[in-house]
Amino acid sequence: MKTRSKLLLLGLAALCAVGSAFAQAKKRGELNLFAWSEYIPQAVLDGFTRETGIKVNYETYSSGEEMLAKMMARRARFDLIQPPDYIAEALIKNGQLTPIDREKLKNFGNLLPEFLNMPHDPEQQFTVPYMVGTVGIVVNTEKVKEPVRGYADLFAPKHAGRIVVVDDGRELATAALYTLGKGLNDFSKENLAAIRPVLAEWFKRVKLFDSDSPKTALLNGDVDLGLVWGGEAALLWKENKKFEYVLPAEGAHLFVDLLAIPRRARNVENAHLFIDYILRPEVSKLISDDFPYTNPNGAARKLLSPEQLANPASYPKTDRKLDTFRYLGEDVAEAIDKLVTDLKNAR
């Protein structure tokens, strides 16, 4: 029954696609999309092209900084980018984004208010939330019997050589700030000096730094604990319930990946069409199926299965208000980079 209705839907979708392809044949255009690798399902891109006739040129990056570098250095004309919150803040402050025309987004109302008007874009003028996530601790409960509540437990000496962490200096430095009871964006000189010995201890016990796919080492059993992206942890939990996700007791933060239109975009109209397409509940659900981060789209959440909503890494149960990263400026970014490079090579 289920497969049959799916087939029926598929058939209908195909019919619609053929129909709209004819209707739109004259309006054909392009959309130069610059997005994270492994974040937009191919089905979503194909669906958009089928419906609008707009060809999507899809280029990817693996860190927000890499996106910024390529966007600025090549003077490349991207129509739609997918920056994380603090990078978007920098772009907004430097006048690098085109304001979003809310009139063109009839699905905008699907977004949950808690993910709007956040500090990176207080007026919600330039960005639209794509997916939201946390960075937390994954524990293989078959191998680790003692409870792990926070960074102190994760990096305990007995776990030396069994830990994978994201290879992201700012994330690790922030975790160290939390451990010292400081605010997540408070990288003063004193705090930078204070986190140094903390990170130095931690780094000695890390077996592997990996931002691209930290889940792999956990899945293979090469490590038993990790500090990883929430979406990666959600995939692990989906695979095997032995992988428990913990929001660190000392402090955790939220990251928001956004859709935004660069100042020099050529196909602004198409970019709006794509954003509105993404905001459709059924499309947004497709993204959640493949990449189980926290979906900021309230209407899409209603379409998710109870199992998806119960995934603790996608929708952590917490009463804490989670803050986001702010743009810190080049000097702080450089100081963090230098600190991490130094500590990695101290051994």
Added chain:
Amino acid sequence: MHGLPGAFSANPHARRPGAWGWWLLAPMLAWLLLFVVAPMGILVAYSFGSRGMLGDVEFGFSWDSYARIADPIYLRIFARSIGYAALTTALCVLIGFPAAWFIARRGPGWRERLLLLVMIPFWTSFLIRTYAWIAILRSEGLLNAVLKSSGAVPHVFAEPLELLYTPAAVVIGLVYVYLPFVILPVYASAEKLDGVLIEAAHDLGAGPLRVFREVILPLTWPGVAAGMMLVFVPAIGMFAITDLLGGARVSMIGNVIQNQFTKALNFPFGAALGVVFTLLFVVSFALLQWLGRRKDETAKAR
């Protein structure tokens, strides 16, 4: 280099390369200009610039980026990279020389088959082969499974061998990737070496060690030197293996440079590291050339 008259050859029958010669050379010159000189120029221009607000480069003339290289952090990484590259080169020569010699001394049929075996890995992407090493070296991987099932020296291997994400894994990966680059040039020199010379040396009373030192090594030295360069130079700059097999815990200078362009967004500093790095290549190349020449001269002087 006999037989081919050069531009300033004493041979009166040699023709000077006319306009036609330059045309033949043009594609290569254009290639060099476009892909060697121009990028190098951009790199040098970047390295004297400074970092803008959003990671863009503001051109200017400042030595700041070069001054930063003198920071002990980066000097240590440079030193470590040289260390890893030197170890890799040494291991590659130790393993590659006997292998090449063995292949070169077989009959023509065997020679071809053995050479094919050396080249087959090139048919697969280097990244995929490196991922294969992850599968081999993992704590629950192939190597440990073999060791366990063979029951060899059980008291040593009671615990699985923890190789992946260690410096040892990085060296294994580097040696694996670069070994053919020693075998092939050494083979080329060894194959040309006339066996009669070795027999003559033996007849004149030289022991095996002396034959190796005074006949085999000098005659295959061009191959060995070429192999050493081909391994040492790219090995210093390697960053993929340190990330994949070293778990990004061991950085080499290639990782630092890559990081400046993709994460730290300091193009001028990354460029300055690149320029220094290139100079290092040039110096080590010149050094090897000079060593080779000196060997020739001492050989002639004798």
